[in-house]
Amino acid sequence: MRIGVPKEIKTHEYRVGLTPLSVREYVAAGHSVLIETGAGAGIGADDEVYRAAGGTIAADADEIFATAEMIVKVKEPQPTEWRKLRENQILFTYLHLAADPEQAAGLMESGCTAVAYETVTDAKGGLPLLAPMSEVAGRLSIEAAGAALKRNLGGRGLLLGGVPGVPAARVVVIGGGVVGTHAARMAIGLGAEVSVIDRSLPRLREIDELFAGRVRTRFSTLGAIEEEVLQADVVIGAVLIAGAAAPKLLTRAMLPQMRKGSVIVDVAIDQGGCFEMSHPTTHDDPTFVVDGVIHYCVASMPGAVPLTSSHALNNATLPYGLALAARGVAAIDDDPGLHAGLNVRRGKIVHPAVAEAIGHHVQKIEQAHAAHGRIH
Template sequence: MRIGVPTEIKNHEYRVGLTPASVRELTHAGHAVAVQAGAGRGIGCSDADYLAAGAQVLADAPAVFEWAEMIVKVKEPQPQECRMLRAGQLLFTYLHLAPDPVQAEGLLASGCTAIAYETITDARGGLPLLAPMSEVAGRMAVQVGAVALQQANGGRGVLLGGVPGVAPGQVCVIGGGVVGTHAARMAMGLGAEVTVLDRSLPRLRQLDEVFGGRLRTVCATLDATEAAVLQADLVVGAVLVPGAAAPKLIRREQLSHMKPGAVIVDVAIDQGGCFETSRATTHAEPTYVVDGIVHYCVANMPGAVPRTSTFALNNATLPFVLALAGQGWREACRADAHLREGLTVHAGAIVHPVVAQGLGRPCTDVAGVLG
């Protein structure tokens, strides 16, 4: 199969769909790979590295899209990329489609088949292609939140770890999944007092067993969530409903009761955000202030550490790329029920029920699509 890797064009996005090592695996398996010139610059990989791995290097995105049967990316296609997709072409990338009707229109109009990283599952019910970026985003959430708390950046002027004789900062993590666990780990590492809220008692028990008395776990009722948020210096929104828009957990009227200069980091912003006042920002202008509360809502947080993120992501995506290229998407999805969960768009129709519901569109039965 001909596999194309364009340069990512989202604001301050430096990751790339395939590393040279992944290209070598694919070419060794008999596939052809074309990489856009300069695509790997952000992760420290040159065109020469890709050539040595067996890829060809094409001058621009139109050349890559025209040549390829399958496009492998990282972030959702931007409008100009949607216009380059075509019927019969396979797109394999993050989509986060439910809160993004503009992207949905572009993908449907293209006639392509799109498989989303973020809804592929595993035998344990996890999301193996979302997990590595969730790990990065969870750890980054505390890192960027600590910086935003500095008074020069609009924050309360609180050092999360405190110092002897001065209490540490209070961190509230809403959601005890992959993002929340890694955010809690980082916050505790800095010496903060950490509370994690989740509706799953088994998950809270797991966190208590792992972290013991260093972490406070609370069942996420409305009252408990509000109380924890109002006491916090830093709030990390880490709630995920696979494929669907994130639920709004904190309303605007509650902001005025938070500590002035407190910071919100909304890691769920790719799925629309879990705070009413959240709106997507970029690494160029990552924060804004509403009612005295600093909001950090960058929709591609792992793009700030592209080398770590790209290699972590490729560890998870490469087996699926090999399967799709070797078997074709239909046969690969028939053979792997977990990969099939990622099938989202085909030939102008939505085929993922949760995404269709989020967009308010009809859903085509995936069984009919797979024949």
């Protein structure tokens, strides 16, 4: 198969869909890989490094979209990109369609087959292609919060870990999954006082054991969230429902009651955000203030550390990408995990959570088989 890797064009996105190490694996498996010139610049990989790995350099994205059978990216395609997609072409990338009906419509119109990293599952029901970026984002969320707490940036002027004789900051993490766990790890490491809120008692028990009782665990109720948030210096939103829009767990009504200069970091912003007032921001202008509370809502936070992020992402996506390259989307027939990753097929939304989120009728995969034969 002919694989295409365009340069990411979203603002401050420096990651790359395939690293040179991954290109070498695709080539060794008998595939050809076309990389847009400069695509790896953000991770320090120039065109010669990609040529040495067996790739071919394309002068622009047009050539890639016009000739590749599968497009491998990091971020969701932008309007200029989804208009270049075509029927029977596979798109393998993060999509986050639940919060982006315009993109969903664009992908449906293209007729492409879109497989989303964030809804691919493993044998245990986990999200193996979302996990590495969740790890990075969870850790970065505490770095971002620590910076935003500084007085010169509008924060309370509080050091996360405090010093002897001065209390540490209170950090509340809503969601005990991958993002929340790594956020808690970083906050504890810096000496903060940490609470984790989750609706799963088994997960709270795991977190309690993992951190040897160094975090306060709370079962998620409206009252528990409100109580913790109103006493917090930092709130990390780390809630995820695979494929669906994030629930709004921190309301506008709570903000006037929160500490002035406190910081909330919405890591769920790619799925629409889990705080009522959240809207996407960029690394150029990462925060905004509502009722004295600083909101940090940078979409694609891992893009700020592209070297770490690209390699971590490629480590996870490579086996799935090779399977798609070997057999096309027919690989889904034999892999329930890839089956869960299929969001759009032949102009139809086929992922139930995505369809519900954007108010669109879902066409089941079985119906697609009947209408079009075996998926290929």
